[in-house]
Amino acid sequence: MPKVEVILKGEFDSSYGIDVGDGVMDSLVPDLCSKKYGRTPVVICDENTRELFGLSLVEKLALENIDPLLLTVPAGENSKSLDVFASLLEAMLEAGITRQDVVIALGGGVVGDLSGYVAGSYMRGINFVQVPTTLLAQVDSSVGGKVAVNISGGKNYCGMFYQPKHVYSDISALRSLPxxxxxxxxxxxxxxxxxxxxxxxxxxxxxxxxxxxxxxxxxxxxxxxxxxxxxxxxxxxxxxxxxxxxxxxxxxxxxxxxxxxxxxxxxxxxxxxxxxxxxxxxxxxxxxxxxxxxxxxxxxxxxxxxxxxxxxxxxxxxxxxxxxxxxxxxxxxxxxxxxxxxxxxxxxxxxxxxxxxxxxxx
Structure with missing residues (x-):
């Protein structure tokens, strides 16, 4: 399967890999079980990707005695808002999520942008992994570390540069798309x-x-x-x-x-x-x-x-x-x-x- 390396060796080494291919999402579970990116996975998805991929991922992790936190937001661009951003932070705090845990962005560009901004902001930054399930997210928004939410005056006005630890771009997920x-x-x-x-x-x-x-x-x-x-x-x-x-x-x-x-x-x-x-x-x-x-x-x-x-x-x-x-x-x-x-x-x-x-x- 193709693998792309994003080399970012500035003040800190923020390099990471992108796995591309049919079925690469299957390797996510063993990587999470090995605590490769953090302890408790916080899986953020929208209403659509929850049913298509989120619940299945939670079940697979449960079989490995891992109890993830599954957070779901409404599907669509309106979820890239400060209100939804704040609600996710509050839910993570209430669940006892720490800086040793990891955010999993499971969805399209909205979920990826929102989740990355949450991960970059929570306790001044915890690890996050991109699992893009739309073509737009796989070729663009999941790569490069630009994460943000919208405000009434414009798109992506509130955000940061925050790189993921890894990206899993599963081609099979594209067949679920309209x-x-x-x-x-x-x-x-x-x-x-x-x-x-x-x-x-x-x-x-x-x-x-x-x-x-x-x-x-x-x-x-x-x-x-x-x-x-x-x-x-x-x-x-x-x-x-x-x-x-x-x-x-x-x-x-x-x-x-x-x-x-x-x-x-x-x-x-x-x-x-x-x-x-x-x-x-x-x-x-x-x-x-x-x-x-x-x-x-x-x-x-x-x-x-x-x-x-x-x-x-x-x-x-x-x-x-x-x-x-x-x-x-x-x-x-x-x-x-x-x-x-x-x-x-x-x-x-x-x-x-x-x-x-x-x-x-x-």
Missing amino acids: EREILSGLGEVVKHGFIADRKFAEYLLDNADKVLALDKEVMSVVVSRCCEIKADIVSRDEKEGGLRRILNYGHTVGHAIETFFGYELAHGECVGHGMRVVARACNRAGMLSDSDLELHQDVMDRLSLATASLKVSSTDIMELMKRDKKVKDGSVVMVALDKLGHAVIEEDFPLEMIEAELGEMY
């Missing part, structure tokens, strides 16, 4: 090719049918390659001081769209729309060639990404973009493409190009 969740994850998948690996983008185009069918071998390649790309970037820029910002390609526009719709649209879906807008704006600005734009859009079309028409106000989207965390000295910092497979940070990107594309596309 089509919309798969497409949301694919939005983040194609992003990795667009910003860092043209050949990977071409691979996705050539294998689109197998990707959509969740072919085990192809998806192991897809997930591990995305993790490799992100691990390389994070290893060189753990706390988003420079290079790591290219991982936000499509996100500045995408987060604005997400906020505009009150988080009713999937994150990956919004990022997909953001990437389409930015790619066209880069082409309009003379940065991205016609042939590269065509390949960019062909990959997204073949994978049915961000193909629906949206009713948005370009004025409102532009205003929401100006609230983004990446605003610097009053200017919106944009991740742009100067060729497919290579992203650049633009602090003075012509935002009128973005507004023009929003007006034409939507």
Whole structure:
């Protein structure tokens, strides 16, 4: 099974491994039994992953005389809130959880972000392990240590960098997902090719049918390659001081769209729309060639990404973009493409190009 190493040797060695493959979740139980990451596991999941994976994990641990604490939050983006965050901390304190225990994030990006922030905050930090069960979480949010909750003014405004001890990305879990969740994850998948690996983008185009069918071998390649790309970037820029910002390609526009719709649209879906807008704006600005734009859009079309028409106000989207965390000295910092497979940070990107594309596309 593929294994990706995230090398983080700064002031402290925060390196960890990512196991990718069909059935890797089976190795979680013996690792927890060996107390590899901590004593009592605090398993945090949502209502869906509780039924699909959580109860089974608890039963398996009980057979090994381990009594985990199972905490369940409502499914959906609304659980990434300060209220839910506080309720989990209170439940852990009441159960007597200590710094020698370990948080297990069992679910998608919401559960992972929330659980990581809980683990990083509880008693000033206890170990946590990511067990991502959605495609988006496996290729993106479970890797890199960005954990957070939302506040009313915006997404991920309250959080920290806090790395997991290990990541178990089980390809078999993807078969439990509805089509919309798969497409949301694919939005983040194609992003990795667009910003860092043209050949990977071409691979996705050539294998689109197998990707959509969740072919085990192809998806192991897809997930591990995305993790490799992100691990390389994070290893060189753990706390988003420079290079790591290219991982936000499509996100500045995408987060604005997400906020505009009150988080009713999937994150990956919004990022997909953001990437389409930015790619066209880069082409309009003379940065991205016609042939590269065509390949960019062909990959997204073949994978049915961000193909629906949206009713948005370009004025409102532009205003929401100006609230983004990446605003610097009053200017919106944009991740742009100067060729497919290579992203650049633009602090003075012509935002009128973005507004023009929003007006034409939507």
